[in-house]
Amino acid sequence: MDNLAYKEPPHVERIEGKTYLMSPRPRVPHNRVIFNIANIFGGYLKGKTCVPFADGTDVFLDDKNQYVPDAMIVCDRSIIKSDGVHGAPDLVVEVLSPSTSKNDRGAKMRHYAMAGVKEYWLITPLEKLVEVYYNVDGHFEIDETYTIYEDWEIKQMTEEERAAAKTEIPVSLYDDFLVPLEDIFWDVDAFLR
Numbered sequence: 001m002d003n004l005a006y007k008e009p010p011h012v013e014r015i016e017g018k019t020y021l022m023s024p025r026p027r028v029p030h031n032r033v034i035f036n037i038a039n040i041f042g043g044y045l046k047g048k049t050c051v052p053f054a055d056g057t058d059v060f061l062d063d064k065n066q067y068v069p070d071a072m073i074v075c076d077r078s079i080i081k082s083d084g085v086h087g088a089p090d091l092v093v094e095v096l097s098p099s100t101s102k103n104d105r106g107a108k109m110r111h112y113a114m115a116g117v118k119e120y121w122l123i124t125p126l127e128k129l130v131e132v133y134y135n136v137d138g139h140f141e142i143d144e145t146y147t148i149y150e151d152w153e154i155k156q157m158t159e160e161e162r163a164a165a166k167t168e169i170p171v172s173l174y175d176d177f178l179v180p181l182e183d184i185f186w187d188v189d190a191f192l193r
Contacts, residue, residue, distance in 0.1 A: 016064055016107055028191040029125040033095050036186050037071045037123075040179055050075040050090065050173060058084030059092075061115045067108055070095045070123075073173060088115040090173055095123045109133075113140045119172050128185045132169060144169075148181050 034055050041052035051074050059067045071093040074080055079087035092112055094104040104122060112120055113135050120133040120140050128148040133140035146166050154162060169184075171177035 016111075027097070029188045030095050030097055032186075032188045032191070033123055033125045033184060034070045036184050036188075037093055037179075040183055041071065041073060044174075044177055045073065048174075049077070051077065051080060053085070053089075059089060060084055060086045061088065061111055065108075065111045065115075067112075069093060073171075075173065088112070088117045090117065091119040091121070091171065092117050093121040093123065095125060109140060114138050121169075123184070125185070125188055128181070128188070130169060130181065130184065134172065146181055148185055 038052065038054035045052050053069075053072050053074065055070050056068065057072070059069060059072070061067065069089070069092045072085070072089040073091040074085055074089045076087065076090075079085055094100070094108070096104055109120060109122075116135065116138075118135050120135075122131040122133070123129070130146040132143045132146070134143045144166065146169055149157075149165060154165075157165070167182070168178040168180050171179060
């Protein structure tokens with residue numbers, strides 16, 4: 001018999017006042033992307049005011065909306081408490097999976113924007129795709145879509161298209177914070193068997 005005292009309580013999110021059990025543990029590509037982003041954010045932000053967080057930290061936007069983003073950056077340290085972040089992070093990253101995509105693109109995205117999150121990333125691991133949204137008057141508008149192209153795609157591009165392909169994501173919180181796409185998706189394909 002399992003000792004229930006050593007079991008963690010289930011992870012939950014509150015969306016528009018309803019409590020939802022979070023989906024089962026993510027698959028390895030999902031987890032690799034989160035790990036890579038946490039390392040990138042942590043390395044850049046070391047010694048700076050803003051604080052990076054990876055999966056597992058609650059965000060309490062209001063009484064009806066409590067989320068656990070895959071990664072985030074919080075610059076207002078006064079909203080960080082021992083049980084989570086009470087207010088809007090500055091940047092939120094959600095790594096999409098079939099069971100979460102609807103909420104990540106719908107209710108959660110809407111509430112993050114209304115709460116004042118400045119930048120929102122949606123990442124699709126296997127497609128190696130990052131959508132970056134900026135907050136404009138309380139709603140998110142897409143700024144750019146970034147992707148890693150396959151070799152065969154690059155060969156079919158013109159020189160102008162290759163030159164225009166973006167390989168780094170600028171983080172709006174700092175002028176010199178650039179995130180290489182290849183670092184986000186490092187080692188994601190290694191465990192697909």
